[in-house]
Amino acid sequence: MRTLSITQDERKIIQSSQPIVWLNENYQNPVSASATPEVDEFYEAEARLKRCAPLLQRLFPELEPSHGLIESSLIKADRLNSKINPLGGSLFLKADHDLPVAGSIKARGGIHEVLCFAEALALKHGILENKDSDYCVLASEPARGLFSQYTVTVGSTGNLGLSIGIIGSALGFKTVVHMSSDAKQWKMERLRRRGVRVVEHNTDYGAALEAGRLEANADPNSYFIDDERSPNLFMGYAVAAKRLQAQLEALNIKVDADHPLFVYLPAGVGGAPGGITYGLKKIFNDNVHCFFAEPVQAPCMLLGMAGEPDTAPTSIYEFGLKNDTDADGLAVGTASQWVCDATRNLLSGVYTATDEQLYQQLYLLKTLENIEVEPSAAIGCLGPAMLMTEAGQKYLESHHLTHRLENSVHIPWLTGGSFVPDEEYQRYLAKAVKLST
Structure with missing residues (x-):
C-alpha cells in the first residue's frame, strides 16, 4: 500500500467505515506538484461565461431573470x-441544489467546458469572427449544423452527465453520457428525453469514465x-468563488483575519469542490478555510x-471499502490526481459521514428551512x-x-436536489424521518 499521511489509528477508522476528521x-x-x-x-473562465450569457439566456428561458447568469442564491439559515x-457565528447555505439549467453544482463547470469546445469550433470555422462577436450566433442553424458533426462524451455518476447532456444537446452536439452503476435512473431518463445517448455500466465511476x-x-x-x-471544468467551477464574493459583499459580510469564512464542500472525484476551493483561496487567501466532505464508504479525496x-x-x-452509499454523486473509488495536486496546499482537511448522518441533515434542511436536497448535498451541514x-x-x-468564531461565517455548499422527482425525494424524506425521530 502506498505511503499516506495518515496515522495507524486513522487507517483503522477509515477501514471500519467510521466518520473521521x-x-x-x-x-x-509550498508544493512542487506538476498541476499548478x-x-x-x-x-x-469568468469572462467566457459572461460572453456566453446572452446565448444561454436564449437557449434556456429560465435564465432570463439572471440575464443568462447561471448562479444560485446564498440563503441565511438561522434556524x-x-x-x-x-x-x-452565522450560517448561510450556498443553494447550488437549485442552480438553474442543470440543478446541481456541476452546472457551471460542465456548461463552461462545452462552451469552450463550441467557442473553439466556431472561431476555427468562422462562425465567430472573434471573442467580441455576438455569441448568440452559436444558436444559429449554421452553428448547429457544425456542432452536429461532433460528439461530446463524458463519464458520470449523474449530475455532471446532466449538465453536459443538457447544454450539449441544446447546442446541437451529439452527446453521450456513460453512467456508473450508482447513477439514478431518473437522471438517465431525463437525459434520454433530451436526445442524449446514455450508456449504463454495471461498474463504478472510474470504469464508466474509462469506457467513455x-x-x-x-x-x-x-x-x-x-x-x-x-482545467476547463475546474475553472468553470472556480468561477463560483467570484460570485460568492459578490454575494457576501452585497450583504456587507466581511471576510478577513477577524472574520473567518468556513466552507464545507461535498466531494466525489474532486473537480467541483477543488475548483471552488481554488477560486476561494485566490480571493480570500488564508481567511477562508475549505473542507471536503465524503461518505465513509467513499473517502477517495x-x-x-x-x-x-x-x-x-x-x-x-x-x-476494503465497498463504495456502498446513497450519496450517489459522491460515490467515487479513486480521486483525481490532477485535482489533488492542484489543491494540495489549499485544502484545510476532509471529514467523512455515514449515510444515516446525511439523512438526518436532509431532514433538518426540510423541517427547519424547507429546503429539499438529495442525500449527497446534505453532507456539508455536518461541517x-x-x-x-x-x-x-x-x-x-x-x-x-x-477566539474569532463569534465573527465567523459558515457555508455548507448544497450540491443537488431541485431536479429530483417528487416521488424520489419523498422516499429520501421518509427514510430521513425514520432515522431522525
Whole structure:
C-alpha cells in the first residue's frame, strides 16, 4: 500500500467505515506538484461565461431573470444554524441544489467546458469572427449544423452527465453520457428525453469514465470531457468563488483575519469542490478555510490528498471499502490526481459521514428551512460540528481561530436536489424521518 499521511489509528477508522476528521499536513506548504493552474485561466473562465450569457439566456428561458447568469442564491439559515452550529457565528447555505439549467453544482463547470469546445469550433470555422462577436450566433442553424458533426462524451455518476447532456444537446452536439452503476435512473431518463445517448455500466465511476474515454478516442470528431483532469471544468467551477464574493459583499459580510469564512464542500472525484476551493483561496487567501466532505464508504479525496504529489491516488478498494452509499454523486473509488495536486496546499482537511448522518441533515434542511436536497448535498451541514471534534479543535487552535468564531461565517455548499422527482425525494424524506425521530 502506498505511503499516506495518515496515522495507524486513522487507517483503522477509515477501514471500519467510521466518520473521521483528517487534517491536511500540506495545507499552506509550498508544493512542487506538476498541476499548478494558472490564475489567468480563472479570470478567462469568468469572462467566457459572461460572453456566453446572452446565448444561454436564449437557449434556456429560465435564465432570463439572471440575464443568462447561471448562479444560485446564498440563503441565511438561522434556524438551521441554531441546530447544527455549536461554534457561534452565522450560517448561510450556498443553494447550488437549485442552480438553474442543470440543478446541481456541476452546472457551471460542465456548461463552461462545452462552451469552450463550441467557442473553439466556431472561431476555427468562422462562425465567430472573434471573442467580441455576438455569441448568440452559436444558436444559429449554421452553428448547429457544425456542432452536429461532433460528439461530446463524458463519464458520470449523474449530475455532471446532466449538465453536459443538457447544454450539449441544446447546442446541437451529439452527446453521450456513460453512467456508473450508482447513477439514478431518473437522471438517465431525463437525459434520454433530451436526445442524449446514455450508456449504463454495471461498474463504478472510474470504469464508466474509462469506457467513455476509450469510445471518444476512437472517433476523431468526439470531444471527451475528463472529470479527472480538465482545467476547463475546474475553472468553470472556480468561477463560483467570484460570485460568492459578490454575494457576501452585497450583504456587507466581511471576510478577513477577524472574520473567518468556513466552507464545507461535498466531494466525489474532486473537480467541483477543488475548483471552488481554488477560486476561494485566490480571493480570500488564508481567511477562508475549505473542507471536503465524503461518505465513509467513499473517502477517495481523503486518500488522494493524503498521498504524495504527482502520485496516483490510493483507491478506496485498497482499504476494503465497498463504495456502498446513497450519496450517489459522491460515490467515487479513486480521486483525481490532477485535482489533488492542484489543491494540495489549499485544502484545510476532509471529514467523512455515514449515510444515516446525511439523512438526518436532509431532514433538518426540510423541517427547519424547507429546503429539499438529495442525500449527497446534505453532507456539508455536518461541517460546523466537525470542528468540535478533537481534530477540528486542533485546527482552530493552530490557526488562531478559536477566539474569532463569534465573527465567523459558515457555508455548507448544497450540491443537488431541485431536479429530483417528487416521488424520489419523498422516499429520501421518509427514510430521513425514520432515522431522525
